[in-house]
Amino acid sequence: MIRDITLGQYYPEHSRIHRLDPRLKIIVTLVYIVSLFLVKDFIGYGIVLVTVGIITAISKVPLKFMLRGLKPIVLIIVFTFTLNMLMTQGTILWEWGFLKITKEGLYNAVFMALRLVFLIIGSSLLTLTTKPIKLTDGIESLLKPFKRFGMPTHELAMMMTIALRFIPTLLEETDKIMKAQQARGADFETGSILRRAKALVPLLVPLFVGAFRIAQELAMAMESRCYRGGEGRTKLNALKFRGRDALAIVFTAIYMAAIMAERIFI
Amino acid sequence: MSIRVENLTHIYNKGLAYETKAVDDVSFTVADGEFIGIIGHTGSGKSTLIQHLNGILKPESGSIFIGDAEITAKKIKMNEIRKRVGLVFQYPEYQLFEETVSKDIAFGPKNLGLSEEEIDERVREAMQMVGLDFATYAGRSPFELSGGQKRRVAIAGVIAMRPEVLILDEPTAGLDPKSHEDILNMVKSIRHRAGGIVILVSHNMGDVAEMADRVFVMDGGKLARVGTPAEVFADEAFLKRIGLGVPPAARMANDLAARGLASGRVILNIDEMTDFLADTLSGARESKS
Numbered sequence: 106m107i108r109d110i111t112l113g114q115y116y117p118e119h120s121r122i123h124r125l126d127p128r129l130k131i132i133v134t135l136v137y138i139v140s141l142f143l144v145k146d147f148i149g150y151g152i153v154l155v156t157v158g159i160i161t162a163i164s165k166v167p168l169k170f171m172l173r174g175l176k177p178i179v180l181i182i183v184f185t186f187t188l189n190m191l192m193t194q195g196t197i198l199w200e201w202g203f204l205k206i207t208k209e210g211l212y213n214a215v216f217m218a219l220r221l222v223f224l225i226i227g228s229s230l231l232t233l234t235t236k237p238i239k240l241t242d243g244i245e246s247l248l249k250p251f252k253r254f255g256m257p258t259h260e261l262a263m264m265m266t267i268a269l270r271f272i273p274t275l276l277e278e279t280d281k282i283m284k285a286q287q288a289r290g291a292d293f294e295t296g297s298i299l300r301r302a303k304a305l306v307p308l309l310v311p312l313f314v315g316a317f318r319i320a321q322e323l324a325m326a327m328e329s330r331c332y333r334g335g336e337g338r339t340k341l342n343a344l345k346f347r348g349r350d351a352l353a354i355v356f357t358a359i360y361m362a363a364i365m366a367e368r369i370f371i
Numbered sequence: 372m373s374i375r376v377e378n379l380t381h382i383y384n385k386g387l388a389y390e391t392k393a394v395d396d397v398s399f400t401v402a403d404g405e406f407i408g409i410i411g412h413t414g415s416g417k418s419t420l421i422q423h424l425n426g427i428l429k430p431e432s433g434s435i436f437i438g439d440a441e442i443t444a445k446k447i448k449m450n451e452i453r454k455r456v457g458l459v460f461q462y463p464e465y466q467l468f469e470e471t472v473s474k475d476i477a478f479g480p481k482n483l484g485l486s487e488e489e490i491d492e493r494v495r496e497a498m499q500m501v502g503l504d505f506a507t508y509a510g511r512s513p514f515e516l517s518g519g520q521k522r523r524v525a526i527a528g529v530i531a532m533r534p535e536v537l538i539l540d541e542p543t544a545g546l547d548p549k550s551h552e553d554i555l556n557m558v559k560s561i562r563h564r565a566g567g568i569v570i571l572v573s574h575n576m577g578d579v580a581e582m583a584d585r586v587f588v589m590d591g592g593k594l595a596r597v598g599t600p601a602e603v604f605a606d607e608a609f610l611k612r613i614g615l616g617v618p619p620a621a622r623m624a625n626d627l628a629a630r631g632l633a634s635g636r637v638i639l640n641i642d643e644m645t646d647f648l649a650d651t652l653s654g655a656r657e658s659k660s
């Protein structure tokens with residue numbers, strides 16, 4: 106059900122990937138995203154697939170769990186796929202009225218869909234293997250240079266920590282309210298789009314009320330523990346760059362070299 | 372109408388590293404008109420178990436019969452089941468969403484496809500049953516009520532569906548003593564008027580001892596004990612071991628029995644203890660004089 110959404114969720118494990126420095130993982134993920142836009146054919150995706158496969162295996166995150174993260178974006182993938190397939194000019198394979206599928210369109214559609222899938226899988230690997238708190242520590246540390254220009258880096262990082270922290274809580278809340286309304290005969294699964302949208306009211310209103318309640322409680326709890334922002338605040342677990350992080354950099358370099366070589370020479 | 376549950380097992384997050392067997396091979400029957408109390412430590416699977424009884428959760432294995440209908444069967448109409456089995460969730464006040472109290476209570480009956488007049492009649496009846504004056508509260512926003520009142524509105528929303536089985540998941544959790552008392556009296560009066568099966572999940576041993584015909588004790592997803600309140604609360608050592616206690620009066624009675632002052636009668640609440648002490652003391656005074 107609603108709990109199946111794994112986007113932005115953490116999968117507790119003790120793998121080498123989990124233990125990497127979060128700053129490094131964020132940068133590597135950005136590099137990976139750039140690499141996806143450098144790929145120009147399916148051989149390139151082959152390299153991506155193998156790499157992602159190896160990292161997933163090392164991370165010990167079950168494949169089933171990762172693929173469940175794709176569920177909520179299936180609609181977007183299908184949408185881009187269809188659009189690409191129908192909107193590209195070229196050799197016509199199939200025609201029906203004003204709809205036509207071209208060879209180039211089909212190629213484009215598969216290509217774009219794959220790019221989206223790899224994009225999601227890669228970025229969910231980051232969140233699946235990095236505790237939200239580490240992730241925001243990493244972001245805060247990476248943003249430090251901008252602090253001099255007046256960017257409230259600590260506050261941004263704290264906001265992100267809280268947002269990430271409350272994703273599972275809100276999902277749980279959604280699940281609970283959904284069940285409670287179903288017990289009163291609410292039906293979220295059938296009917297026309299309009300009917301379904303209307304059926305969401307009994308879900309969304311309590312959810313918003315709950316979100317505000319939670320926010321208020323949290324603000325009070327932070328206040329009562331004297332939270333006053335980032336100035337002079339030290340970390341319990343300071344980030345440290347280790348040997349395995351250096352190894353990860355080497356692997357990333359090899360991967361990027363392979364992607365570039367494939368683009369230029371094949 | 373009766374309930375039959377056979378070898379029910381539920382696993383959360385099956386196949387993942389953190390899967391939990393929340394209900395483990397549970398079987399029981401409940402006869403028509405029975406009042407069942409379910410007790411158990413937090414996380415023992417009480418909520419999971421009762422959410423199966425109206426089909427909100429699907430079991431991993433096992434079957435459930437409500438009357439003659441097997442609700443775990445594939446082709447069952449869920450609304451039919453939810454009409455017959457009303458479930459009041461833990462902290463039900465968080466499910467309120469309508470602009471007015473009466474509209475919120477009408478949500479369930481509306482989903483059953485009843486006529487306007489029928490809905491109106493049921494809303495009035497349900498509000499009366501939970502002790503909310505229709506003229507005063509019907510038009511008010513549920514969000515401006517007190518905690519106890521909100522909870523009554525939520526309970527009324529389920530009662531208005533006129534279920535034959537009413538299940539309440541810790542209906543008094545987090546309430547002040549007055550609201551606690553009110554909700555309990557309400558449950559009693561509903562049972563008195565509407566009949567049918569009532570299943571009450573509670574952390575308050577006294578309430579369960581007082582109201583239930585039979586008590587189910589859950590421990591680690593298993594149904595550890597089933598019996599009358601007298602039977603279940605006699606074994607204080609067992610209940611302590613699984614993180615529960617017994618009602619204060621029963622504890623006193625058990626302690627007296629341990630000192631060889633067994634009364635031979637069942638003492639579960641303060642009234643029974645008072646009677647026992649009064650009898651004993653007056654007996655002692657008479658024998659002295």
Ligand SMILES: Nc1ncnc2c1ncn2[C@@H]1O[C@H](COP(=O)(O)OP(=O)(O)O)[C@@H](O)[C@H]1O
Nearest residue numbers: 383391393411412413414415416417418419420
């Ligand atoms: N929606 C859920 N997803 C995953 N695990 C759950 C969920 N609900 C309950 N659990 C787990 O199942 C077990 C039983 O929980 P629950 O039925 O709520 O117990 P109780 O109501 O007796 O406190 C607990 O270990 C709890 O953590």
Ligand SMILES: [Mg+2]
Nearest residue numbers: 417418419461
């Ligand atoms: Mg519970």
